[in-house]
Amino acid sequence: MALFTPVVTNLIAVAVIWKYLFQERYGFVNYALSWFGIHPIDWLGNPHMSMPTIILFALWKNFGYSMIIVLAGLQAIPDELYEAARLDGASAWRQVRHITLPMLGPTLMTVGLLTMVGYFQLFAEPYVMTQGGPLQSTLSVLYLLYEQGFNWWNLGFASAIAFVLFVFTMIATWVLMRFGRRKGWV
Known part of the structure; x- marks a missing residue:
């Protein structure tokens, strides 16, 4: 139950909580790190740390869904x-290698496909936590589409981004399905 709780909570509310947890001056993460003598880190304001922080949040948020599958x-x-x-007389390692992993192949491919498509559509996390900044380091494809279409009214460019995202997703799905067919998982 505890692993699935992040999946069913509201994404925006949890993103706001994580934004406060990773705040440079008053965030709990920096407070906990200060116990070990580590100076505060600007998790969401540093261009080198902001995207890894958002990726960590997205992984935490979706981990339970993948684990249920x-x-x-x-x-x-x-x-x-x-x-x-x-x-x-097979050892535990041989059982995992020759039974568990081959039998989990289709499941792992499904999880991989759903995860890949989901992360191509990353929008709410950078929108709520950093608004695409700092220095556009957390600008995802969908956030760029949103900015071009609704902030700058470049609807043609936003449509082109959506089409390229669709084509890229289809190609990546085709490659993954081809790999699955070769392994006999599809």
Whole structure:
């Protein structure tokens, strides 16, 4: 339950909380680091630290969803395969390598595909936490589309960004599906 809680919470509310947690002067993260003698870090104001901080937030937010899918994949593996492997004298490592990972292949490919498509559409996190800054270091494709279309009214350019994002997503999906077919997962 604790792993799935970030998935069901409101993205905007949690992003605002994380923004305050990573605040340079009064944030809890810098307060905790000060216990170890580490000077405050401007997590969201430093161009080199802002995108890793947002990526960490997005990973934390979506981790539970991926784990539920992987758990379903693990539960779908028949116990008889492990029993037969134990009778044949297979070690735990060999069971993981020859049973668990091959049987989880389609599940891991599904998680990879959903994660990839989801991260191509990263918008709310940089919008709420940094507004694309500092120095546009957290500017995602969807945030650029939003800025061009709704802030600058360059609707043609925004449409072109959306089309290129669609084509890029389709190509990446095709490559992943081709890899899955080669492995026999699709």
